[in-house]
Amino acid sequence: MAKHETPLLDELESGPWPSFVSDVKREAQFRKENPRNINFQIPADAPDDLLGVLELSYKHGRTHWKHGGIVGVFGYGGGVIGRYCDQPEMFPGVAHFHTMRVNQPGGKFYTTEYLRQLCDIWQMRGSGLTNMHGSTGDIILLGTQTDQLEEIFYELSHNMNQDLGGSGSNLRTPSDCVGQARCEYACYDTQALCFQLTQDYQDELHRPAFPYKFKFKFDGCPNCCVASIARSDMSFIGTWRDDIRIDQKAVAGYVGGEFKPNAGAHSGRDWGKFNIVAEVVDRCPTKCMRFEGGKLEINNKECTRCMHCINVMPRALRIGEDRGLSILVGAKAPIVDGAQMSSLLVPFLPVEEPYDELKAVIEAVWDWWMEEGKNRERLGELIKRQGFQKLLEATNIAPSPVHVKEPRSNPYIFWKAEEVEGGFDRDITEFRKHHLR
Amino acid sequence: MAFVSSGYDPKEPMKDRMADIGPRHFDDFYPPVIKRNKGKWLYHEILEPGVLVHVSESGEEIYSVRVGGARLMSCEMIREICEIADKHCDGFVRWTTRNNVEFMVDKKEKVEPLKKDLLSRKQPGGCFKFPVGGTGAGVTNIVHTQGWVHCHTPATDASGPVKATMDVLFDDFTSMRLPAQVRVSLACCLNMCGAVHCSDIAMLGYHRKPPMLDHEYLDKMCEIPLAIAACPTAAIKPAKIDLPDGKKVNTVAVNAERCMFCGNCYTMCPSMPLADTEGDGIVIMVGGKVSNRISAPKFSKVVVAFLPNEAPRWPQTTSVIKKIIEKYAEGAKKYERVGEWAERIGWERFFEVCDLEFTHHLIDDFRDPAYYTWRQTTQFKWPSK
Numbered sequence: 098m099a100k101h102e103t104p105l106l107d108e109l110e111s112g113p114w115p116s117f118v119s120d121v122k123r124e125a126q127f128r129k130e131n132p133r134n135i136n137f138q139i140p141a142d143a144p145d146d147l148l149g150v151l152e153l154s155y156k157h158g159r160t161h162w163k164h165g166g167i168v169g170v171f172g173y174g175g176g177v178i179g180r181y182c183d184q185p186e187m188f189p190g191v192a193h194f195h196t197m198r199v200n201q202p203g204g205k206f207y208t209t210e211y212l213r214q215l216c217d218i219w220q221m222r223g224s225g226l227t228n229m230h231g232s233t234g235d236i237i238l239l240g241t242q243t244d245q246l247e248e249i250f251y252e253l254s255h256n257m258n259q260d261l262g263g264s265g266s267n268l269r270t271p272s273d274c275v276g277q278a279r280c281e282y283a284c285y286d287t288q289a290l291c292f293q294l295t296q297d298y299q300d301e302l303h304r305p306a307f308p309y310k311f312k313f314k315f316d317g318c319p320n321c322c323v324a325s326i327a328r329s330d331m332s333f334i335g336t337w338r339d340d341i342r343i344d345q346k347a348v349a350g351y352v353g354g355e356f357k358p359n360a361g362a363h364s365g366r367d368w369g370k371f372n373i374v375a376e377v378v379d380r381c382p383t384k385c386m387r388f389e390g391g392k393l394e395i396n397n398k399e400c401t402r403c404m405h406c407i408n409v410m411p412r413a414l415r416i417g418e419d420r421g422l423s424i425l426v427g428a429k430a431p432i433v434d435g436a437q438m439s440s441l442l443v444p445f446l447p448v449e450e451p452y453d454e455l456k457a458v459i460e461a462v463w464d465w466w467m468e469e470g471k472n473r474e475r476l477g478e479l480i481k482r483q484g485f486q487k488l489l490e491a492t493n494i495a496p497s498p499v500h501v502k503e504p505r506s507n508p509y510i511f512w513k514a515e516e517v518e519g520g521f522d523r524d525i526t527e528f529r530k531h532h533l534r
Numbered sequence: 535m536a537f538v539s540s541g542y543d544p545k546e547p548m549k550d551r552m553a554d555i556g557p558r559h560f561d562d563f564y565p566p567v568i569k570r571n572k573g574k575w576l577y578h579e580i581l582e583p584g585v586l587v588h589v590s591e592s593g594e595e596i597y598s599v600r601v602g603g604a605r606l607m608s609c610e611m612i613r614e615i616c617e618i619a620d621k622h623c624d625g626f627v628r629w630t631t632r633n634n635v636e637f638m639v640d641k642k643e644k645v646e647p648l649k650k651d652l653l654s655r656k657q658p659g660g661c662f663k664f665p666v667g668g669t670g671a672g673v674t675n676i677v678h679t680q681g682w683v684h685c686h687t688p689a690t691d692a693s694g695p696v697k698a699t700m701d702v703l704f705d706d707f708t709s710m711r712l713p714a715q716v717r718v719s720l721a722c723c724l725n726m727c728g729a730v731h732c733s734d735i736a737m738l739g740y741h742r743k744p745p746m747l748d749h750e751y752l753d754k755m756c757e758i759p760l761a762i763a764a765c766p767t768a769a770i771k772p773a774k775i776d777l778p779d780g781k782k783v784n785t786v787a788v789n790a791e792r793c794m795f796c797g798n799c800y801t802m803c804p805s806m807p808l809a810d811t812e813g814d815g816i817v818i819m820v821g822g823k824v825s826n827r828i829s830a831p832k833f834s835k836v837v838v839a840f841l842p843n844e845a846p847r848w849p850q851t852t853s854v855i856k857k858i859i860e861k862y863a864e865g866a867k868k869y870e871r872v873g874e875w876a877e878r879i880g881w882e883r884f885f886e887v888c889d890l891e892f893t894h895h896l897i898d899d900f901r902d903p904a905y906y907t908w909r910q911t912t913q914f915k916w917p918s919k
């Protein structure tokens with residue numbers, strides 16, 4: 098018998114898609130039976146009470162969680178989100194229900210040994226419920242009580258060599274795409290760079306010193322599988338400077354129908370015979386391709402590396418060999434002044450350990466933002482408020498047409514005194530000699 | 535439930551403390567075939583929905599079987615995933631950015647038994663535990679946020695609408711008939727912890743009533759200046775009022791016309807709750823993308839200003855989403871994303887084709903960027919009927 102009746106939630110136990118309700122019930126049942134004799138450190142019926150409070154929300158159409166409250170582990174300004182239930186007497190198991198963010202490994206690869214260790218800690222000291230993963234990338238341990246926070250941190254760090262992630266006005270847990278580990282499009286090792294920067298900036302990650310949150314994300318190519326361009330204050334996106342490598346035999350393979358276009362991504366419908374001109378050459382945004390006499394040509398100088406042709410014919414076309422990344426800055430969700438995508442700041446940097454050049458850019462951006470940013474002002478908002486030029490100055494990057502979609506359409510240029518011959522200090526008396534009052 | 539110490543000594547928190555150690559190194563977790571072939575992958579192919587092969591320069595292959603799942607996941611479920619990974623994949627497994635799980639094997643013969651095993655596992659109500667799919671030109675798993683399961687400002691639930699939507703879109707999770715991939719996402723309030731602002735289709739929880747004011751407690755529970763400072767639109771100002779018992783208290787006043795219903799004040803001040811049964815619901819946004827493929831990344835646009843919260847299965851929300859996807863499947867050209875399709879046919883045609891009502895709420899009036907969304911040309915399309 099379940100602890101609470103949940104008729105509304107029970108309706109989410111049918112249909113083909115995995116049911117979180119069935120899954121939470123499974124954990125509830127497990128805790129009730131406790132076959133492994135776990136010495137539960139928070140109420141065994143936390144999952145039951147979570148279902149109970151959620152059912153109440155389904156009935157009311159309103160959340161029953163109160164705002165946070167400051168809880169955390171000693172010396173860290175983030176990594177824990179405090180949470181209290183507004184019906185603690187009805188649902189004592191989740192009266193206090195704080196989450197912990199655990200910094201996920203690169204590419205979200207795991208061994209079962211690691212996952213079981215994590216479950217051992219979390220089933221004993223927390224609710225046994227998780228989010229795999231939070232939208233920033235962390236493993237989210239969903240629901241424990243204040244007195245367990247240090248214990249969990251101690252066991253994570255001492256037994257698993259594993260740290261918490263970030264929350265609050267600091268560097269948020271960086272995340273990366275699967276990249277070179279299993280993707281032929283990756284222009285640099287996203288996991289290596291993500292790991293190294295996460296390590297180098299642990300202080301920024303754990304101790305809030307920024308005006309607001311700051312996110313790094315690492316995409317191996319312009320396909321942007323981790324959405325860095327939309328979701329990170331600093332987006333690191335792989336790119337190349339030389340030519341797309343063409344294997345003409347494989348091109349013929351696609352044209353002849355031997356290989357499925359787009360790696361088979363469209364095989365669920367009959368789209369007709371593959372037409373390289375209509376599907377690739379004509380869709381190229383820069384019209385820099387030609388298919389003549391069975392030969393595909395790319396005018397690489399004009400290519401903007403949108404990935405379309407490579408995505409359509411991965412066996413025939415490969416990214417270039419002079420690889421690195423572009424840095425774009427300032428993406429954020431709409432609150433408050435509207436959503437922003439990241440804007441291109443550094444067109445190309447090679448990705449070479451120990452990444453000094455890259456870190457110089459990061460640190461110059463941070464210095465400027467920490468100096469000029471208002472409280473709760475995201476980097477993108479500061480750039481908008483002060484202008485892109487200020488960012489270029491702060492990072493000592495020369496302006497170029499790659500920084501804009503188009504030049505400005507108003508001439509209201511804020512000339513600086515040092516830019517104008519003779520400066521702004523002028524002699525009115527001298528002027529009046531030639532221009533009578 | 536006796537307290538069991540981890541070894542941590544609250545009197546000496548710094549003793550043996552391990553801090554700033556960061557995440558584990560990814561090398562600890564790569565399957566051997568990945569370790570051997572990292573950076574050497576030549577090409578990949580989607581053999582069938584949910585099954586990918588990547589082929590290396592070395593000739594080695596890795597087969598990945600992708601399964602969907604609920605992001606809210608129990609440790610018992612994780613242990614079951616471990617059991618499967620031990621049985622078929624030498625103890626390795628990974629998650630994708632979109633809450634899918636990937637089981638990887640190094641030989642083609644291992645794929646079928648793995649798939650069979652995954653698909654044989656069902657929950658008590660008949661739901662798949664590990665539906666195989668989420669690849670190519672179809673719908674993959676939904677990225678989402680906490681909703682009523684854990685947050686204090688949501689205007690809708692997350693896990694419930696996601697489950698309901700994926701049930702409705704299930705056939706497109708397990709097949710690849712669409713013109714291009716369709717990324718669906720959900721965020722439960724306008725803070726948008728998930729990247730809903732750049733998704734092909736997004737559900738966004740939205741409040742429509744300004745905060746209520748618990749005058750009697752407000753000054754006691756909250757730092758009034760912090761609540762005022764929290765408001766992004768400067769809608770809050772200090773006030774003094776007389777309670778019914780005649781007592782004069784410090785409190786705040788909210789200018790309802792300026793409120794954008796973000797809940798930031800409630801985060802600072804629990805005496806300013808927003809949640810409301812009728813007021814809260816879902817906004818539908820479409821046409822965003824993050825990939826640079828063919829066209830530049832795009833923001834999603836609001837196409838339905840409000841749908842009520844209809845727990846537990848949000849039927850209006852799921853049917854609007856289903857309808858948009860069907861019309862997109864019919865009308866878009868191969869490789870065209872939802873946003874590219876809408877722009878090609880024109881938004882006026884999009885509303886007609888999808889049979890969505892265009893209301894004044896859909897015209898941007900929020901600050902500067904609004905102007906750029908109006909039509910500064912005589913070029914527009916007449917209705918087709």
Ligand code: HEM
Pocket residue numbers: 178180196230231232233234237328429430432678679680684685686725726727728729
């Ligand atoms: C002003 C903007 C924002 C505010 C005030 C805000 C606030 C919050 C709060 C209160 C939570 C806690 C939810 C819980 O109880 O577990 C949360 C969770 C989270 N937020 Fe935000 N958030 C904002 C924007 C964002 C954005 C833009 C992102 C990412 C792109 C993000 C990523 C996350 C993540 C990853 C979580 C963890 C839970 C989850 O994955 O759903 N947040 N946020």
Ligand code: HEM
Pocket residue numbers: none
């Ligand atoms: C702060 C902004 C502006 C100021 C202070 C300003 C001032 C003036 C003045 C003083 C004149 C008269 C010049 C004369 O008598 O020879 C003038 C002429 C004119 N302005 Fe502006 N103006 C401004 C912006 C603009 C803008 C934005 C436009 C158009 C988009 C514009 C279009 C014109 C035109 C077409 C003329 C007539 C020029 C001619 O054919 O002789 N002005 N403006």
Ligand code: SF4
Pocket residue numbers: 274275276277280281282283284316317318319320321322323
């Ligand atoms: S972003 Fe590019 S390199 Fe990274 S996984 Fe996606 S397609 Fe591959």
Ligand code: SF4
Pocket residue numbers: 380381382383384385386395399400401402403404405406407828
């Ligand atoms: S990558 Fe894009 S721009 Fe470059 S040739 Fe291919 S389709 Fe054209």
Ligand code: SF4
Pocket residue numbers: 679680681685686687688689721722723724725726727728
């Ligand atoms: S989107 Fe809003 S309601 Fe949802 S988890 Fe984030 S802050 Fe909370």
Ligand code: SF4
Pocket residue numbers: 744745764765766767768769770788792793794795796797798799800808
């Ligand atoms: S909900 Fe947001 S906009 Fe409205 S009063 Fe509160 S802080 Fe201001």
